[in-house]
Amino acid sequence: MPPPNAPAATTPPSAWHPASWRTHPARQMPTYPDAQALASACGQLAQFPPLIFAGEVRALRAQLAEVAAGRAFLLQGGDCAESFDTLDGAAARETFRVMLQMAVVLTYGAARPVVKVGRIAGQFAKPRSADTETQGDVTLPSYRGDIINGAPFAAADRAPQPERLLRAYSASAATLNLLRALAQGGFADLHQLHAWTADFVRHSPQGQRYQALADRISEALAFMAACGFTSQHMAQLREVAVYTSHEALLLPYEEALTRRGDGLRAQDTGDWFGGSAHMLWLGERTRQLDGAHIEYLRGIANPVGVKIGPQATPADVLALLNAIDPARQPGRTVLITRMGAGKLAAHLPPLLAAVRDAGHPAVWACDPMHGNTVTTRHGVKTRDFDNIVQEVREFFAAHAQEGTVAGGLHVELTGQDVTECRGGGQNLTDDNLQTNYTSACDPRLNGSQSLELAFLVADLLRGR
Structure with a gap:
């Protein structure tokens, strides 16, 4: 298998194939000490079934097209980085629970459907600002997520381990299986509105506001049942569609899981699909136009997200859209702004105007988390909820100014009672942060804060 950082070359559009990224410069990629072991692990992955299927990807793209047109809203949320140590299902269930609550708040408040996409079942790789980490006199590779190496500062843990790709596949499959069971097995039934509330949220102001909303919905459901419309007869009342997403960083893994057509027959033809998740995204560190990550993502039919920071220019954004979506297909691209509170008023409107005027049907979503990370005096990473709220407000204000669609929210969250933001x-x-700080990487909103943010966004959508 060629090394991931092979020299750059230009690949004609017609020559795209799942491995064509290897002729482009690859950033944020680990160096595996045993190339043969990596090739063996990828060979095994290539024989496994895809984690998702083409029909699901097409359904998500159709729903994202509705978001781009302002007829639906995208809610994308979940862990900063998933861990192999939390595979008992509790973390996934609590994340799904709070996303259901947020979706109900948004749907009821804004009178539009919510497309639910989790940062889940595959978010095992993280970009790093440095390739190595030094403690004392020892320098080791940086921790890049459980799919690549281990977090403990020891040489055996920090060395990239190809067998972790197989473990990531198994972990993703287990989590996705649980999500599908929850989404279709009764947990997501609207009659469970009250049961979705975690105990620590129940007595908070936003928990009480949610309970009042749930009461009104329950009254409406009782009326519908009296008219003969029950969850037994209407799948929309008892089931939801939930999709998965992660940052496409580890390209050997993505390549090994790429399939053509429905991915089940060797002779399949047609579009290529990334089989690791329904949606994949590019970070700020990997969106170079000549880079391997764009080369890979431009060739698959999945929706592709692109993180957009405050340094991006209109020309940058248009070039990215032309590279990933030259045909301008609705539902293909999601532009995820992550600029930091206080910066959107100056930086976002020119980008909105450029994309609008060029006729690109991209979805615009707001990531109010990554531009607002700070470190306390005790060396703990955190985020201030007020700054998160400010960035969301500025996102909606910029869209109102330009007459464009504020389409979605992208947040790092958990339904658990963490104290990280x-x-x-x-x-x-600051004194509360260490009470229950469990994130493997960046700080997340807990269930109470997530619900509070959902009510804010619902009010902003209703105002539009």
């Missing part, structure tokens, strides 16, 4: 209705401070 300051503020919110619980008034978490």
